[in-house]
Amino acid sequence: MGVRLHSAVAPAPGLGQSLRDAKFSIPDPRRGDVSRGDLIKIARSSDCRIVAVTAPPGYGKSTLLAEWARSERRSVGWASLDRYDDDPGTLLVSLASAVCRAGLGSNDLIAAMSGSGASTLRRAAPQLAARLHASPVPFVLVLDDLHVLQSPACHDVLGVVISAIPDGSQLVAASRLEQPHVPRLRAFDDALEFGPTDLALDDVGARQVFARARISLTPEQATAVTERTEGWPVGLHLAATIARQSHGSEWTVTGDDRYVADYLYREVLVGQPEDVRRFLCRTAVLGQLCGPLCDAVVGSSNAADLLRRLEASSLFVVPLDRRRQWYRYHALFQEFLLGELGRTEPSLITTLHERAADWYESTGSRELALEHLLETKHWDRSARLATTLALPTFNAGQLSTFQRWFRVIGDANIERHPPLAIQKCYEAARNGDTAEAERWATFVDASTFDSDPLDGSASFESGRAMLRAARCACGPERMMADATFAVAQEPTWSPWRGVALWTLGEAHLLAGQIEEAGFLLNQAATAAATTGNADTTVLCESELALIAMDRGEWDEAVSRLKVAQATIDENRLHDYTTCLLAFAQAARLAMHHGDPATAHRELTCAMRARSSATYVLPFIGVRLRLQLAKVYLAMAELATSRHLVREIDDIMSRRPALGTLTNEVNDFHHLLENSAGSVETGRSPLTPAELRLLPYLQTHLTADRIAERLSISNHTVKTQVKSIYRKLGVSSRNDAVQRATTIGLLGV
Numbered sequence: 001m002g003v004r005l006h007s008a009v010a011p012a013p014g015l016g017q018s019l020r021d022a023k024f025s026i027p028d029p030r031r032g033d034v035s036r037g038d039l040i041k042i043a044r045s046s047d048c049r050i051v052a053v054t055a056p057p058g059y060g061k062s063t064l065l066a067e068w069a070r071s072e073r074r075s076v077g078w079a080s081l082d083r084y085d086d087d088p089g090t091l092l093v094s095l096a097s098a099v100c101r102a103g104l105g106s107n108d109l110i111a112a113m114s115g116s117g118a119s120t121l122r123r124a125a126p127q128l129a130a131r132l133h134a135s136p137v138p139f140v141l142v143l144d145d146l147h148v149l150q151s152p153a154c155h156d157v158l159g160v161v162i163s164a165i166p167d168g169s170q171l172v173a174a175s176r177l178e179q180p181h182v183p184r185l186r187a188f189d190d191a192l193e194f195g196p197t198d199l200a201l202d203d204v205g206a207r208q209v210f211a212r213a214r215i216s217l218t219p220e221q222a223t224a225v226t227e228r229t230e231g232w233p234v235g236l237h238l239a240a241t242i243a244r245q246s247h248g249s250e251w252t253v254t255g256d257d258r259y260v261a262d263y264l265y266r267e268v269l270v271g272q273p274e275d276v277r278r279f280l281c282r283t284a285v286l287g288q289l290c291g292p293l294c295d296a297v298v299g300s301s302n303a304a305d306l307l308r309r310l311e312a313s314s315l316f317v318v319p320l321d322r323r324r325q326w327y328r329y330h331a332l333f334q335e336f337l338l339g340e341l342g343r344t345e346p347s348l349i350t351t352l353h354e355r356a357a358d359w360y361e362s363t364g365s366r367e368l369a370l371e372h373l374l375e376t377k378h379w380d381r382s383a384r385l386a387t388t389l390a391l392p393t394f395n396a397g398q399l400s401t402f403q404r405w406f407r408v409i410g411d412a413n414i415e416r417h418p419p420l421a422i423q424k425c426y427e428a429a430r431n432g433d434t435a436e437a438e439r440w441a442t443f444v445d446a447s448t449f450d451s452d453p454l455d456g457s458a459s460f461e462s463g464r465a466m467l468r469a470a471r472c473a474c475g476p477e478r479m480m481a482d483a484t485f486a487v488a489q490e491p492t493w494s495p496w497r498g499v500a501l502w503t504l505g506e507a508h509l510l511a512g513q514i515e516e517a518g519f520l521l522n523q524a525a526t527a528a529a530t531t532g533n534a535d536t537t538v539l540c541e542s543e544l545a546l547i548a549m550d551r552g553e554w555d556e557a558v559s560r561l562k563v564a565q566a567t568i569d570e571n572r573l574h575d576y577t578t579c580l581l582a583f584a585q586a587a588r589l590a591m592h593h594g595d596p597a598t599a600h601r602e603l604t605c606a607m608r609a610r611s612s613a614t615y616v617l618p619f620i621g622v623r624l625r626l627q628l629a630k631v632y633l634a635m636a637e638l639a640t641s642r643h644l645v646r647e648i649d650d651i652m653s654r655r656p657a658l659g660t661l662t663n664e665v666n667d668f669h670h671l672l673e674n675s676a677g678s679v680e681t682g683r684s685p686l687t688p689a690e691l692r693l694l695p696y697l698q699t700h701l702t703a704d705r706i707a708e709r710l711s712i713s714n715h716t717v718k719t720q721v722k723s724i725y726r727k728l729g730v731s732s733r734n735d736a737v738q739r740a741t742t743i744g745l746l747g748v
Contacts, residue, residue: 023097024077024097034060039064051191051193052191053172055176062145075104077098077101077142086150087404088400096113112128119609120153121699125160130164147176152708156696160698163698202226205236206226209240210240210243213240282345284338296356353375379409379413380417384417392532419457419463422460425440425444430577430578458490462489469486470617472510480508483503484504487501487504498529498530501523502521505523506619518544525537528540542560542581548560558589574609586602610628615650615651622651622658625647625648626661641672694724697737698746
């Protein structure tokens with residue numbers, strides 16, 4: 001019964017903070033709720049850190065959780081999960097928001113949860129787990145509607161969080177389905193479980209339900225209705241509603257099926273006037289309800305008054321704020337209404353979602369408009385709106401959000417709108433998915449598109465030129481031509497102006513034209529900062545710091561890196577491919593200042609995420625590793641330096657034409673050869689493949705399950721785990737996680 005809203009797709013401010021608050025606020029009690037104090041007492045007094053409430057719809061799971069949370073003396077964090085949370089990044093933002101509402105963290109914790117899908121298990125999940133484990137006060141973290149989490153990746157990060165719940169605190173979760181984490185915890189006697197039998201009401205509970213509906217029951221009637229509903233709480237509430245509507249005439253609850261929702265809800269629905277029935281069914285497509293939105297969707301003019309009347313009559317309408325402006329339907333009732341709508345007016349469903357999308361778009365909530373469009377078959381409109389939202393969503397750090405949009409829209413529909421294919425290519429490149437990035441780059445190169453691209457760029461041709469320049473697949477000369485074309489196309493106010501200037505600056509760097517490159521990168525940094533393109537700002541400032549250090553202008557380098565690092569911290573860009581060079585440069589600066597401890601910390605930040613820096617953006621991947629290798633050589637860690645050079649060679653085998661960067665690599669090869677007689681210190685670093693596997697050691701997944709997650713063989717997993725142990729100098733999974741956390745490969 002979770003609130004159908006997530007912060008990642010929150011409405012415009014004008015639609016009210018109340019909706020965002022509702023997701024993380026303990027629901028108010030409803031008339032007719034039967035106390036579950038006995039179950040709450042059992043749960044509180046147990047030593048179990050995990051309490052799992054698992055039952056089909058209508059058993060009062062949310063009611064139990066809300067009563068517990070309202071009466072709890074410990075700090076309470078509440079999150080009503082919804083389908084948008086079925087993504088590891090989005091889920092972690094929700095969990096962090098609940099934790100902060102409990103007073104166990106601040107907004108910096110929420111911001112730290114944003115990032116790419118690859119970084120959630122490596123960085124965000126262990127950060128949240130560490131915050132919970134170190135809590136100075138006991139707490140209860142409540143998760144309602146856990147069954148909406150279907151993706152294995154979500155359960156992976158949730159498992160990391162669950163493992164960190166300290167003694168004296170509890171995580172309480174309600175679900176319609178068996179909770180995946182419970183079997184393992186059950187084996188350690190660390191999970192308390194409540195099921196349908198525990199939640200079913202007895203004769204006394206039935207009489208309480210009817211009494212609050214102002215219907216008296218004889219003991220015989222209470223026994224009969226309890227037997228017929230098998231103590232199913234929502235069945236008893238509906239039976240009371242039917243009894244009240246019968247106005248004293250004979251009433252019965254019939255049906256051999258123990259889940260008599262269809263029958264009971266039909267009785268409720270049939271008792272309403274035709275216009276109310278139509279309103280209920282048609283507004284069931286909405287996750288949250290308010291008067292203006294409902295009026296726009298169903299074409300009415302009195303929706304606000306009707307919602308208040310429906311709530312007052314206990315017709316399964318739940319208020320989301322104390323001002324009674326926003327509501328939602330009881331989850332089970334909404335499912336029934338949607339079924340009725342599909343049966344009676346199936347051809348209208350798409351129109352209703354379109355009207356909701358129109359209303360949200362008109363109020364400035366384009367993200368929620370897109371969510372409704374994704375429920376239709378209007379993929380062209382969905383693709384256009386997703387294209388409009390892609391760059392600001394990326395700049396806001398909500399990578400998981402537009403990754404989900406891409407999945408729902410689908411490759412075939414993305415291909416119908418080539419500007420969105422450009423964004424898909426960038427997304428794959430940032431995640432280090434070389435096969436996907438190359439596929440989409442090939443598609444973009446072969447495409448034509450004459451309309452407004454809608455992504456903020458001047459034209460599709462300009463966007464394609466920037467992508468080609470960033471990939472540098474045909475050498476610096478072609479890169480220079482593409483970048484020059486894009487700069488000429490993009491006006492000063494364009495959000496892509498900074499990107500165009502950056503690619504041109506990089507082209508001049510590869511051509512050995514340092515002065516021109518510095519001028520262009522400086523312009524690019526200014527343009528990117530003006531338009532809020534944070535990762536471009538970081539990359540430009542990092543390159544300018546590199547130029548300054550090569551010239552011995554260390555004060556200038558310090559100034560540039562301060563801007564880059566502040567931008568990374570402010571926007572939580574620590575795992576963005578385009579921001580890793582800043583850490584390498586900061587390590588070089590620290591070594592110059594005689595601070596090896598800081599240098600090691602900065603090196604670790606770059607090393608752990610370097611697997612995303614591939615040959616798709618080759619000059620980034622090579623320059624990053626070359627700078628890292630130089631610092632490691634200065635620290636006499638030859639093993640790491642040589643390993644990075646092998647990774648460089650692999651990139652350059654696919655992208656050999658990198659101008660002066662090729663010469664720099666060759667010079668460094670000679671430098672390493674001259675160091676052949678030196679004593680090789682330190683262990684080899686974890687490879688990109690080992691870094692991808694490392695976060696899964698935090699989970700309780702077996703080797704074969706980890707193999708499934710990573711699409712590799714069981715043998716490969718075991719081989720890589722042994723290598724990780726050897727390189728970290730440990731002999732067990734727990735020790736590997738602790739060592740990786742200590743040195744900054746996990747968390748931080």
